[in-house]
Amino acid sequence: LAKTTQPISMDSYEGQEVNITCSHNNIATNDYITWYQQFPSQGPRFIIQGYKTKVTNEVASLFIPADRKSSTLSLPRVSLSDTAVYYCLVGDENSGYSTLTFGKGTMLLVSP
Amino acid sequence: EPEVTQTPSHQVTQMGQEVILRCVPISNHLYFYWYRQILGQKVEFLVSFYNNEISEKSEIFDDQFSVERPDGSNFTLKIRSTKLEDSAMYFCASSEEPGTNEKLFFGSGTQLSVL
Known part of the structure; x- marks a missing residue:
């Protein structure tokens, strides 16, 4: 079961970099x-x-170590509008569904 | 960016009534989904649909629920006899390909309130 574990909540301030780590052993x-x-x-x-190593787009970066048992979402210079819930998902073969299974996510609160 | 559109944004109904939630998936997508989110809880999978038939459904998707693609653009979720516990935000989604590694595009949802 590819269950994911991530922090329930995180706090940050505008302009800071935020890293949300997810474990998926x-x-x-x-x-x-x-x-x-x-x-x-x-x-x-x-x-x-x-899938592995590092991926970057215009919004975020994703860091995945070689063993792929965890991953880190990195949000550079967050703003108030980045306040949201962030979900880490991996395939869940044991769920019986070939589609996404959402966990509780990480509630990110960005303050001024 | 292309969007999934859902109507109505809010729906209030009486217990026992039928409701139809409507969705227009992204035009070149072939796989369609309904999810729901009860206030304060997780986003839950309901059903996936491809080639005019249900691909998968969760235990939530019982006989009171049905889905349909009545024409080339709309995708609907019908709840035949609503219950109080059906109150939730219902999200439609679509994707080009199926599977847990596929990027899903979600609509903004329909907030269903059953009184």
């Missing part, structure tokens, strides 16, 4: 690691996806 060989962002009363929004 039982990740399967074929699984990618995907992060979504959800604002209140909105649907989740894809942020970034990776």
